[in-house]
Every structure is written in C-alpha cells, then in structure tokens.
Amino acid sequence: MDWKPNRHSSIPVYKQIAAHIEQLISNGEYPAGSVLPSERALSKELQVNRSTIVAAFEELRALGIIESLQGKGTIVSKNIWGGTNRRIPNWEKLIETGSFLPNPSMMRTIRKEMYHQDLIDLASGELSPELSASPYFRKILATEDFTYHVGYDHPQGNLNLRQTIAQHLKEYRNISATPSSILVTSGAQQALYLIVQCLLQNGDAVAIEDPSYCYSLPLFKSAGIRSFLLPSDEQGVDPEDIIDLYKKHRIKMVFLNPNFQNPTGSLLHIDRRKRILEISSYYGIPIVEDDPYSLTAFDQTKVPTLKSLDQNGTVLYISSLSKIVASGLRIGWIFGPQKAIERLADAKQQIDFGHSIIPEWVAKQFLSSEDFPIHLQKLRNSLACNRDKIVFSLHDLLGDQVEFFAPDGGIHLWCKVKSEIDEQQLLNESIRRGVVYVPGSIFGTKKGYARFTFGRASEDHIYDAMTRFSEALRHHV
Structure with missing residues (x-):
C-alpha cells in the first residue's frame, strides 16, 4: 500500500493502521472474504513493529470487520458491518466475470515491482527521465503563449x-x-x-x-x-x-x-x-x-x-x-x-x-x-551508448551463457539464456537482487528469453543491472 502512518500524529500508530485498513475494506480494495496481508508482511511494508500490526488487527477484530481462520490467515468478514439484512457486493465475482480481461499475472507483478525505487528498471518500455524531452517542455511552457x-x-x-x-x-x-x-x-x-x-x-x-x-x-x-x-x-x-x-x-x-x-x-x-x-x-x-x-x-x-x-x-x-x-x-x-x-x-x-x-x-x-531534431539526435546517440553498454555487459558477465544480436535502433535487447530456466523463479531472484526485466514468454511461445529495455535505465546503471541479473542466473542454475 502506498501509505505510511504519521508518526508525529497524536493518534496511536496502531489506530491509524486500523483506520486505514478499514477504509480500504470500505472502498472495496479488500472485498468480503478476501485475505489480508500477513502481520509480518504488513510490519515490513509499513516499517513498524509486528506488535503494532497485531494491535491494529485486534482493533478491527473487535469491530467484527476481520476474523482469523486457521489455515487461511486473517480475512475480511463476510458480514462486515454486522447487519444481517445488508449484503456486501461480491466484488471478486464481478472482477472475474468482467468482459475486459486483466493483463497476464506475471506482467502485473512486474509493473507493481517497477515502482520500487531500489530496483534498476530494465522492464518498462519507455525512456528514462534523462532521455525524455522534459527540458524542452519546460521551455515551451515558460516562453510560448x-x-x-x-x-x-x-x-x-x-x-x-x-x-x-x-x-x-x-x-x-x-x-x-x-x-x-x-x-x-x-x-x-x-x-x-x-x-x-x-x-x-x-x-x-x-x-x-x-x-x-x-x-x-x-x-x-x-x-x-x-x-x-x-x-x-x-x-x-x-x-x-x-x-x-x-x-x-x-x-x-x-x-x-x-x-x-x-x-x-x-x-x-x-x-x-x-x-x-x-x-x-x-x-x-x-x-x-x-x-x-x-x-x-x-x-x-x-x-x-x-x-x-x-x-x-x-x-x-x-x-x-x-x-x-x-x-x-x-x-x-x-x-x-x-x-x-x-x-x-x-x-x-x-x-x-x-x-x-x-x-x-x-x-x-x-x-x-528547431529543438525537435536536436533532441532526436541526442536521443539516438544516448540509446546507441546504452545499447553498447548492455552488449558489453552481457559479453563480459555472461559470455557464452547467452545469445543475442545487437539491434541498430529501438530500446530493447532480446536475449536467450542457453541453460534451462524457470522464468518465474529467475525473475523473482532477479527482483530480490534489485533488477527487473520482462521474461520472454510474455511475448509469445519462445521460452528461456529475456527482454532488457536499455532505453529505460541510465547508462551508469546498466552494468550494475546486468551484474545483478548474472548473479541471479548463477544462483538459479
């Protein structure tokens, strides 16, 4: 959750957490019957002691909003607000039966992880902030009517x-x-x-x-x-x-x-x-x-x-x-x-x-x-440098363990890992080590590939990113 308790507030932290979880339940983000994150996971995410989460859960349990089930953990009560004549919408069923399908689960996991500041992002299919045209936009907004x-x-x-x-x-x-x-x-x-x-x-x-x-x-x-x-x-x-x-x-x-x-x-x-x-x-x-x-x-x-x-x-x-x-x-x-x-x-x-x-x-x-062609030339030069850096990194760190060709444009490099891998496990290990990319099976039937977006990470971070990936690969195989 993108929320943290206010440690300077007069309201105890555990009560802030209880109130926030209650609000998420009320908004439907945790539907009736859904499983809440574990006490350990929440304490880590909110950077509080586990005892604080225990106290928050006790507060919600006393209100009848949550309950603990053996083998399942802590769930949202199906009769949340205690009134037997009121029914909570079955959001889970509505979500599952909607005609507009969700993105693949692995892609949703990747997108969630990409927002972590301590990860080097080789997954997002966009330009890094330093390669975008933001400075020119500021100039336009400041000088044009x-x-x-x-x-x-x-x-x-x-x-x-x-x-x-x-x-x-x-x-x-x-x-x-x-x-x-x-x-x-x-x-x-x-x-x-x-x-x-x-x-x-x-x-x-x-x-x-x-x-x-x-x-x-x-x-x-x-x-x-x-x-x-x-x-x-x-x-x-x-x-x-x-x-x-x-x-x-x-x-x-x-x-x-x-x-x-x-x-x-x-x-x-x-x-x-x-x-x-x-x-x-x-x-x-x-x-x-x-x-x-x-x-x-x-x-x-x-x-x-x-x-x-x-x-x-x-x-x-x-x-x-x-x-x-x-x-x-x-x-x-x-x-x-x-x-x-x-x-x-x-x-x-x-x-x-x-x-x-x-x-x-x-x-x-x-x-x-007149700035557009200038920007375009700078972009090409920077992308070429990034491409060269990732190619060098792969050769230096992984050698004949991978196969790829160096593209003459674009922002992606398609890399085959020669050894047999479990894509989900390798991705999880890479994320644990601080780098995220997109496994090849998301894009089709070919297995054992990875897409590295060299247009997203800064040139200074590319070698470090590939070092983390190579360590994850060695740990995996």
Missing part, C-alpha cells in the same frame, strides 16, 4: 497538431498524409484498442508476430478475436506464412511492428516488406503497422515504413511520441483511409470526448520547433 480554448476539440484531435503530424510524417518518414486522415490517440495502445473494437468483431482471426508485444495484450481476447502467430527471426516474419494463415483461418488483419521490433529489436527485411504489401493487396488483408521506433535508428538511416511503400492503401499506420519524446505526453496517432479514421474517431469520442488540448499544444509546439 497558450491561446487555445480549453474545451472539447475536434473528435480527430486538434487541427493544428494534425497538420504538424502530417508535415512530420512527410519529412521524417516519407509518408504523404492529410490532416483529415489522421486521428490523434492516447498513445499507440489506444490506437490498437480502437482498431480492434471498431474494425473487427467477435470470432474474427488476426495474425500477430511471435514474439510480439501484441501477444501480451489481453485486448484481443477481451474482444473475442482469435490470434494466430507468425514466427519471426532477425529479418522479421516470413510473408508466405501470411498466405498460409489466410487460407487456413481467413485472417482479417495482420498486426506488425516492423522497425526495431518489440521485443526482438529486429528490422523487417526490405524484400519481405515488399512481398507483404503484395500479399496484402492481392488478398485484401489490411496491415496494421505499429511504428514507435523507426526514428531511433542509430546510424540516422531513414528506415522505410510499410506505409511509405504502400501503393494501394492497405496499411493502417500507428505511431506515437512515447518512445522518442515522452510516454507521459500520451500523444499517438493513426493514419489511414478517411472513412476508417472517422469511424475510429467516433468511437474515441464516446470513450473520452477527444484528446486534451494541453498535451496536444505542447506536442505541436515541440514537433514544429
């Missing part, structure tokens, strides 16, 4: 921002777009959600890469979509596999992350890109291109997106500023056929009444400023 009306704007997003995104796509990604065919979204995640909800229906089949970030998303299962896997190597997916899946399952869409792919860092070969577009056009299969990383190419080579090669309008293009500017800005976009964009915009309007004008204004100012 904000003249927009702070109200609901166009369902597709602010027109000035969409015009700026269209110019950005032409200059940096060789994509010719119009503002009317762009929808501003809350990052790429919302873009994927809107596409699945609006353009597919229960029972439809889609193809995703294996491994793939999409594999970790429950949004496909929540919508009743059947996902089929496209095996991937260092040059991406094999286009002929798309044909096979179409003939067997009549797939409706293909979801690809072709540029410095998450999690592998691979770059889809140009010949495969062209063949995929031929297949897409011949069979009428839309391609959803998720492209957060193409501008991170370390050698500054312009990576050709699928959309820039698309001659027939079969590609829905998704990108965002999360991986090159700042994830907290929550600015992403979809570019595609205007009719499809209007449908997606209508759905977004139902969800959140459109994007907030304030981050849109900041994004517009930054993208059109």
Whole structure:
C-alpha cells in the first residue's frame, strides 16, 4: 500500500493502521472474504513493529470487520458491518466475470515491482527521465503563449497538431498524409484498442508476430478475436506464412511492428516488406503497422515504413511520441483511409470526448520547433551508448551463457539464456537482487528469453543491472 502512518500524529500508530485498513475494506480494495496481508508482511511494508500490526488487527477484530481462520490467515468478514439484512457486493465475482480481461499475472507483478525505487528498471518500455524531452517542455511552457480554448476539440484531435503530424510524417518518414486522415490517440495502445473494437468483431482471426508485444495484450481476447502467430527471426516474419494463415483461418488483419521490433529489436527485411504489401493487396488483408521506433535508428538511416511503400492503401499506420519524446505526453496517432479514421474517431469520442488540448499544444509546439531534431539526435546517440553498454555487459558477465544480436535502433535487447530456466523463479531472484526485466514468454511461445529495455535505465546503471541479473542466473542454475 502506498501509505505510511504519521508518526508525529497524536493518534496511536496502531489506530491509524486500523483506520486505514478499514477504509480500504470500505472502498472495496479488500472485498468480503478476501485475505489480508500477513502481520509480518504488513510490519515490513509499513516499517513498524509486528506488535503494532497485531494491535491494529485486534482493533478491527473487535469491530467484527476481520476474523482469523486457521489455515487461511486473517480475512475480511463476510458480514462486515454486522447487519444481517445488508449484503456486501461480491466484488471478486464481478472482477472475474468482467468482459475486459486483466493483463497476464506475471506482467502485473512486474509493473507493481517497477515502482520500487531500489530496483534498476530494465522492464518498462519507455525512456528514462534523462532521455525524455522534459527540458524542452519546460521551455515551451515558460516562453510560448497558450491561446487555445480549453474545451472539447475536434473528435480527430486538434487541427493544428494534425497538420504538424502530417508535415512530420512527410519529412521524417516519407509518408504523404492529410490532416483529415489522421486521428490523434492516447498513445499507440489506444490506437490498437480502437482498431480492434471498431474494425473487427467477435470470432474474427488476426495474425500477430511471435514474439510480439501484441501477444501480451489481453485486448484481443477481451474482444473475442482469435490470434494466430507468425514466427519471426532477425529479418522479421516470413510473408508466405501470411498466405498460409489466410487460407487456413481467413485472417482479417495482420498486426506488425516492423522497425526495431518489440521485443526482438529486429528490422523487417526490405524484400519481405515488399512481398507483404503484395500479399496484402492481392488478398485484401489490411496491415496494421505499429511504428514507435523507426526514428531511433542509430546510424540516422531513414528506415522505410510499410506505409511509405504502400501503393494501394492497405496499411493502417500507428505511431506515437512515447518512445522518442515522452510516454507521459500520451500523444499517438493513426493514419489511414478517411472513412476508417472517422469511424475510429467516433468511437474515441464516446470513450473520452477527444484528446486534451494541453498535451496536444505542447506536442505541436515541440514537433514544429528547431529543438525537435536536436533532441532526436541526442536521443539516438544516448540509446546507441546504452545499447553498447548492455552488449558489453552481457559479453563480459555472461559470455557464452547467452545469445543475442545487437539491434541498430529501438530500446530493447532480446536475449536467450542457453541453460534451462524457470522464468518465474529467475525473475523473482532477479527482483530480490534489485533488477527487473520482462521474461520472454510474455511475448509469445519462445521460452528461456529475456527482454532488457536499455532505453529505460541510465547508462551508469546498466552494468550494475546486468551484474545483478548474472548473479541471479548463477544462483538459479
């Protein structure tokens, strides 16, 4: 719990703890019948003596709010407030039967651990604070005049921002777009959600890469979509596999992350890109291109997106500023056929009444400023240094115990551990030693892999992080 008792208060600490737990129970965070953390766990988390927790539990037990059951521990009473004519909602059942599925349990554990300050984070798929564009945002907020009306704007997003995104796509990604065919979204995640909800229906089949970030998303299962896997190597997916899946399952869409792919860092070969577009056009299969990383190419080579090669309008293009500017800005976009964009915009309007004008204004100012290319170059240089540091660390600490290739862009390194491992146990041991990463099975069917995000940890911490991982691995095997 993100709460600590006030040791300077006149209220005894045990009473503060009892009152806080009672509030959590009242709010439904601990439903009737649920098991409370142990006395030992709470005393450690709240940094108090175990006797203080015992006193707090006694207070709640006297009120009839909790009870102790042999073999189960301390649970929330099913008749919490003592009135037999009142029933507590069965929150557990409601949670289990909701149509929107939770994230995988291992991913939820990782996300919880990532907030611990004493962990080195190689798991979070975002930039470290020092690599984000925060200093430029402060400059914009301090020097630029904000003249927009702070109200609901166009369902597709602010027109000035969409015009700026269209110019950005032409200059940096060789994509010719119009503002009317762009929808501003809350990052790429919302873009994927809107596409699945609006353009597919229960029972439809889609193809995703294996491994793939999409594999970790429950949004496909929540919508009743059947996902089929496209095996991937260092040059991406094999286009002929798309044909096979179409003939067997009549797939409706293909979801690809072709540029410095998450999690592998691979770059889809140009010949495969062209063949995929031929297949897409011949069979009428839309391609959803998720492209957060193409501008991170370390050698500054312009990576050709699928959309820039698309001659027939079969590609829905998704990108965002999360991986090159700042994830907290929550600015992403979809570019595609205007009719499809209007449908997606209508759905977004139902969800959140459109994007907030304030981050849109900041994004517009930054993208059109002279600072953006300066930031982008600094980012590429820093990411290349981080990549080199993690590659050196793996070679130095683990040698032939692991296999990997060094990506030429992006923020992830995909590493295979040669020895047989229990992913959950290795993760737990790594967290105990102070480093967190994402086990490979979260992204697909391949076992014995780890995704290390070198864009998240600072360069100074990377060797230390890999030292802790190597120690955990030696302890595990």
